[in-house]
Amino acid sequence: MLSDAASTNGFETDLGARVRSLRRERGLTLKGLGRLAGLSHPFLSQVERGLAQPSVGSIERIAAALDVSVAHLWAPPRRGDAVRIVRHDEGTVDERADGVFREVPGEPGEPSLREWTARGRRWPAEPSVTRGEVAIYVARGAVEVDLDGTVQKLEEGDTLRFDGTIPHRLRRAGGTNTRALLVTS
Incomplete structure (x- = not known):
């Protein structure tokens, strides 16, 4: 007769390894994680060893205690072959009146990355709306972001995060070489 551990598909072992790694990164003991998650430390030990x-x-409670998403616990670990350099001339380019957007190529399901090189200081005629969270990081210059009528000014090095369903648009507030990175998850 096969044991339960021998009959798993590896999911429990991978999940357990991620839980153990995250727990140790945070300097938590099994008992400490158990207190935060409201789960017994013997159960968590079995999870980490791939026996439960x-x-x-329970996974939601563990994720909350470790301050990560459930998807982060369930995601397969990244392998060395998942490393990819995207060169400056790769990706599709969309030239608009408000600037040049370069879509940085990625894998399906990964966050979308767009590089925005600003043109003028005029607002685009229509705001954008997108699903998921949006983060705008100003790499150079300054940017103003209109979030449904409320304008936020971002300086070089600033990041703004918001729900993409809020109508938004951006314009250059700094010099002519203003550049920002837009990430949509």
């Missing part, structure tokens, strides 16, 4: 099949509720 935690419920979705």
Whole structure:
């Protein structure tokens, strides 16, 4: 007869390894994680060793205690072959009145990255709306972001994060070489 550990598909072992790694990174003991998650430390030990099949509720509690998303616990670990350099001339370019957008190529399901090189100081006629969270990082210059009528000014090095369903548009507030990175998850 096969043991339960021998019959798993590796999911429990991978999940357990991620939980153990994150727990150790945060300097937590099994008991400490158990207190934060409201789960027993013997159960968490079994999870880490791939011997337990935690419920979705237990995984949600573990993720919250470790301050990560459930998807982060479930995602397969990144391998060395997942490393990719994207060169400055790669990606599709969309030239608009408000600037040049370069879509940085990535894998399906990964956050979308766009590099924005600003042109004028005029607002685009229409705001954008997108699903997911948007983060705008100003690499050079200064940018103003209109979030449904509220304008935020960002200086070089600033980042603005917001729900992409809020109508938004941006314009250059700094010099002619203003550049920002837009990330949509």
